[in-house]
Amino acid sequence: MEPDISTSSERQREVLGGDNPTLDAMLHLLPPSLFLEVVEQSSVAISITDTEARIIYCNEAFARQSGYTRSELQGRNHNVLASQQTPRHRYQAMWGALTVRRPWSGKLINRRKDGSLYLADVSVTPVVDAQGQVSHYLGMHRDISELHALDQRLQNQMALMAAVLNATPMAVAVLDDNEQILLDNLAYKTLRSDLGGEEPVWQLHNAVPHATVFGVYIPLTIRHRQRWFTQVKLPIENLSEEAGHYFGHGRRLFTLVMIQECTAEYLRHEQDRLEQLRLRLDEQRLLLSIDETLQAASLKVRAPLNLLQAAGRLVPDSQLNPAIRAACEEGERAWQWLQSCRPVLPAEAWQSLPALQLLTDLDGLLRPQWPAGVQLLVERPIVPLTLSARPLRLTLALWQLLEFLRGRLPDEGGLLHVHCHEHDQMLCIRCEDNGPLVEGLLACHSLPFNCLWQTGDGAELTLSLVQEIINDHRGLVAVMLSEHGGVQVHVELPLLLEDRRS
Numbered sequence: 073m074e075p076d077i078s079t080s081s082e083r084q085r086e087v088l089g090g091d092n093p094t095l096d097a098m099l100h101l102l103p104p105s106l107f108l109e110v111v112e113q114s115s116v117a118i119s120i121t122d123t124e125a126r127i128i129y130c131n132e133a134f135a136r137q138s139g140y141t142r143s144e145l146q147g148r149n150h151n152v153l154a155s156q157q158t159p160r161h162r163y164q165a166m167w168g169a170l171t172v173r174r175p176w177s178g179k180l181i182n183r184r185k186d187g188s189l190y191l192a193d194v195s196v197t198p199v200v201d202a203q204g205q206v207s208h209y210l211g212m213h214r215d216i217s218e219l220h221a222l223d224q225r226l227q228n229q230m231a232l233m234a235a236v237l238n239a240t241p242m243a244v245a246v247l248d249d250n251e252q253i254l255l256d257n258l259a260y261k262t263l264r265s266d267l268g269g270e271e272p273v274w275q276l277h278n279a280v281p282h283a284t285v286f287g288v289y290i291p292l293t294i295r296h297r298q299r300w301f302t303q304v305k306l307p308i309e310n311l312s313e314e315a316g317h318y319f320g321h322g323r324r325l326f327t328l329v330m331i332q333e334c335t336a337e338y339l340r341h342e343q344d345r346l347e348q349l350r351l352r353l354d355e356q357r358l359l360l361s362i363d364e365t366l367q368a369a370s371l372k373v374r375a376p377l378n379l380l381q382a383a384g385r386l387v388p389d390s391q392l393n394p395a396i397r398a399a400c401e402e403g404e405r406a407w408q409w410l411q412s413c414r415p416v417l418p419a420e421a422w423q424s425l426p427a428l429q430l431l432t433d434l435d436g437l438l439r440p441q442w443p444a445g446v447q448l449l450v451e452r453p454i455v456p457l458t459l460s461a462r463p464l465r466l467t468l469a470l471w472q473l474l475e476f477l478r479g480r481l482p483d484e485g486g487l488l489h490v491h492c493h494e495h496d497q498m499l500c501i502r503c504e505d506n507g508p509l510v511e512g513l514l515a516c517h518s519l520p521f522n523c524l525w526q527t528g529d530g531a532e533l534t535l536s537l538v539q540e541i542i543n544d545h546r547g548l549v550a551v552m553l554s555e556h557g558g559v560q561v562h563v564e565l566p567l568l569l570e571d572r573r574s
């Protein structure tokens with residue numbers, strides 16, 4: 073097809089150069105037919121139409137794309153490619169721009185000669201003559217069917233993935249290498265809204281920084297209720313989409329975060345653990361009180377026995393009253409027997425014990441049996457604090473101390489407030505109640521630690537044993553008057569410091 077446009081160099085200069093001296097100079101160096109050769113050999117489908125959209129020129133690439141020969145196309149309106157699948161408003165938008173001499177580009181569904189459809193990315197530019205009138209239109213067509221199919225497939229896969237992700241009850245999010253959320257599912261969004269718009273992944277990180285595998289329970293307070301979660305973080309290696317990384321450099325490390333709520337499971341687990349702890353503490357308490365009782369009985373036997381033995385030493389053995397001798401022998405046997413009955417207490421190793429764990433356990437041990445009319449308030453420390461302790465013995469001692477205080481409280485309106493904080497490298501546990509003042513309790517500025525505290529089955533520890541356990545932990549226990557009418561018991565235990573630990 074011969075183009076119906078002037079190929080003379082004067083005409084080219086007139087149209088293209090105008091009064092632009094630089095362009096004029098450039099055109100001067102070009103052979104006159106170069107423009108036509110460039111368009112002819114271009115791999116981009118190019119057409120030139122008159123103002124009625126009748127094709128007056130198209131290149132070989134255009135003919136190939138449409139399936140028509142160039143002679144079949146010459147003089148035909150461009151609507152020869154119209155497939156009736158492109159909405160009318162698209163053409164109206166196209167002509168709306170062209171009639172005011174603005175270029176237009178957009179996507180059209182075209183039909184080839186063989187009837188097959190393809191998606192064309194079309195750019196149409198009005199060509200203006202020396203008088204400023206539109207003389208022609210220049211069209212450039214790119215078949216983007218494959219690109220569209222790929223894009224659509226990607227979108228379908230994304231939609232499929234989103235549907236699968238949204239159907240999973242686990243909260244899932246993908247973070248980019250700047251820790252920004254790239255993708256999240258419905259459960260994650262719901263959790264974010266439960267957290268008042270805070271990012272769940274950050275909240276969990278702040279609660280327990282290094283929990284990256286399932287199995288570590290992480291507490292979050294959501295609308296005044298404590299809920300428990302586990303999370304797993306998996307690295308995903310991704311290729312950079314930046315043009316500068318086209319040749320394969322620039323890997324990006326994304327993170328897949330999966331968060332599972334496990335409040336019910338945690339509570340069940342905690343209940344079982346506390347039940348086990350209670351059994352072990354009961355056993356320990358029983359053994360300690362048996363030991364203490366036998367020790368007390370031994371002492372009671374030992375005192376008169378010592379007197380008798382001392383009396384016996386005043387006279388020669390031959391003159392010793394047989395009754396005294398028999399009493400001494402019997403007493404010694406009884407004392408030996410009591411000693412042999414003392415239980416062997418299981419050894420407990422020293423361990424790191426987080427104060428939070430200790431307080432949580434005490435709360436869990438006390439609360440189920442707490443009377444309805446009595447209030448128990450346990451304030452946990454706000455920073456992580458750790459003790460070096462024999463966990464079972466220390467928990468037992470504090471549990472018994474708190475049970476002792478609870479026993480003093482009135483059935484209605486009683487309050488036991490346990491407050492915990494750090495002071496001078498010590499864990500300070502302040503237990504304050506509003507129970508009645510015990511006569512003489514405060515006179516000696518110490519609890520009646522020598523009193524035998526027996527409320528029911530007779531298996532409770534004497535408070536002196538409580539004191540002994542706290543002393544064993546290099547701690548202190550003291551009692552004082554509470555401003556609110558009851559008593560305050562202060563327990564101080566040395567903290568395990570980071571440097572001491574290392």
Ligand code: FAD
Pocket residue numbers: 119120121123124125149150151152153154155158163164167171180181182192194196197209210211213
């Ligand atoms: P038309 O009769 O063309 O009417 C469609 C709308 O366009 C109507 O609102 C009408 O008023 C308006 N319109 C039509 N012609 C003119 C005009 N000359 N001036 C002002 N308004 C007008 N179409 C394709 O389907 N595929 C293509 O690849 C394609 N490429 C094109 C390339 C160029 C350079 C140009 C100029 C046009 C191209 N077109 C293409 C548009 C094509 O000419 C038709 O407008 C279109 O195919 C719709 O044809 P129709 O017969 O269904 O409707």
